[in-house]
Amino acid sequence: MKRIYLDYAATTPTHPEVVTAMLPYFTESFGNASSIHSYGQEAKQALEEARSKVAALIGASSEEIVFTSGGTEADNSAIKGVAYANKSRGNHIITTAIEHHAVIESAEFMEHQGFEVTYLPVDEYGLVDPDDVRKAITRKTILISVMQANNEVGTIEPITGIGKIAREAGVYFHTDAVQAVGRIPVDVNELGVDLLSSSAHKLYGPNGVGILYIRKGTKLVPFMHGGEQEDGWRAGTHNIPGIVGFGKAAELAQQEMAGEAERLIVLRDRLISGLLERIEHAYLNGHPSQRLPNNVNISFKFVEGESILLNLDLEGISTSTGSACSSLSIEPSHVLLALGLPHEQAHCSMRFSLGKWTSQEDIDRVLEVTPKIISKLRAMSPLFKNTDRR
Numbered sequence: 235m236k237r238i239y240l241d242y243a244a245t246t247p248t249h250p251e252v253v254t255a256m257l258p259y260f261t262e263s264f265g266n267a268s269s270i271h272s273y274g275q276e277a278k279q280a281l282e283e284a285r286s287k288v289a290a291l292i293g294a295s296s297e298e299i300v301f302t303s304g305g306t307e308a309d310n311s312a313i314k315g316v317a318y319a320n321k322s323r324g325n326h327i328i329t330t331a332i333e334h335h336a337v338i339e340s341a342e343f344m345e346h347q348g349f350e351v352t353y354l355p356v357d358e359y360g361l362v363d364p365d366d367v368r369k370a371i372t373r374k375t376i377l378i379s380v381m382q383a384n385n386e387v388g389t390i391e392p393i394t395g396i397g398k399i400a401r402e403a404g405v406y407f408h409t410d411a412v413q414a415v416g417r418i419p420v421d422v423n424e425l426g427v428d429l430l431s432s433s434a435h436k437l438y439g440p441n442g443v444g445i446l447y448i449r450k451g452t453k454l455v456p457f458m459h460g461g462e463q464e465d466g467w468r469a470g471t472h473n474i475p476g477i478v479g480f481g482k483a484a485e486l487a488q489q490e491m492a493g494e495a496e497r498l499i500v501l502r503d504r505l506i507s508g509l510l511e512r513i514e515h516a517y518l519n520g521h522p523s524q525r526l527p528n529n530v531n532i533s534f535k536f537v538e539g540e541s542i543l544l545n546l547d548l549e550g551i552s553t554s555t556g557s558a559c560s561s562l563s564i565e566p567s568h569v570l571l572a573l574g575l576p577h578e579q580a581h582c583s584m585r586f587s588l589g590k591w592t593s594q595e596d597i598d599r600v601l602e603v604t605p606k607i608i609s610k611l612r613a614m615s616p617l618f619k620n621t622d623r624r
């Protein structure tokens with residue numbers, strides 16, 4: 235049986251060219267980038283080349299890129315770093331109800347440290363209203379954090395509009411662009427952000443490496459203390475193979491993103507319309523058009539997401555319920571609840587996320603298998619039997 239991977243939002247396979255680029259940095263050019271000898275200098279050169287490639291992908295300059303261990307560290311660092319550094323100016327943070335846990339839990343942590351946090355609502359499609367951001371700003375607001383694209387439902391947020399508002403108000407603006415970078419165009423100046431998080435493993439790079447973009451002049455406390463790496467922003471010996479991998483992945487993304495997005499949108503829409511046509515009581519979650527090229531999120535009423543996931547897995551198809559993280563908990567996704575879905579419908583959601591190695595044949599197999607699974611599960615579901623299904 236051919237296995238079909240449709241969980242690219244959770245992580246992507248590392249691109250073979252990325253692996254090839256990384257390999258010499260394990261065994262040949264393995265130096266510590268802080269060492270003065272030639273091994274160290276080779277590593278340092280690779281580090282700076284990777285930095286400029288990642289910077290180019292998001293329209294930043296190299297000095298504004300700080301390498302981290304991933305998106306989670308970047309999000310934590312942005313929120314806590316800005317909050318602690320600017321607490322004399324104010325103690326108010328604005329974010330949204332649909333952020334990734336790395337942002338929401340950092341914000342909640344800061345509430346315990348005496349900060350006030352506003353969690354903005356979203357509309358039924360998961361969109362934040364920039365006007366709500368404007369209205370939430372007070373004299374004490376020091377940071378706004380709104381994700382560029384949602385990891386569960388794929389909705390793309392109006393970041394440019396929010397950026398203008400943040401700038402007018404003189405408030406720092408962070409965006410979690412972990413799901414966006416490499417999938418849709420991201421330019422820190424067009425977006426008007428001061429801080430941006432990205433993670434290599436979402437764009438065919440390795441796990442465990444990310445960046446925090448920090449606009450020149452942004453005031454935040456360094457997040458890791460120790461050596462002088464990353465200009466003092468982030469101490470710790472560099473993960474050179476990982477960073478080189480991120481650089482290569484960024485370079486490939488820049489070359490391939492536009493064509494790949496076009497291809498994926500066709501497959502995405504084929505999957506969405508195919509599932510909605512073939513299965514009754516199925517509803518698309520997220521925005522119909524303002525969504526990531528690779529995201530499909532659908533609620534199949536009367537059946538548990540987990541049951542669908544396990545049945546698809548038996549057919550060799552790997553998907554996710556809501557998000558990889560929420561799959562580990564029995565709580566319905568906070569994102570779907572924020573979109574206004576009732577608990578029972580939030581429990582029936584499946585996320586199919588497409589990527590580089592997804593073919594039309596794969597999509598057609600999902601379209602063949604999923605309706606049979608849903609019918610089988612509904613036949614066993616007391617919820618389905620007890621409804622008049624009007």
Ligand code: PLP
Pocket residue numbers: 243244303304305306307309334336381383384385410412413433434442444
């Ligand atoms: N932010 C978003 C929107 C994500 O989707 C993820 C990962 O799924 C993260 C942050 C965390 O990134 P990482 O896995 O690199 O820690």
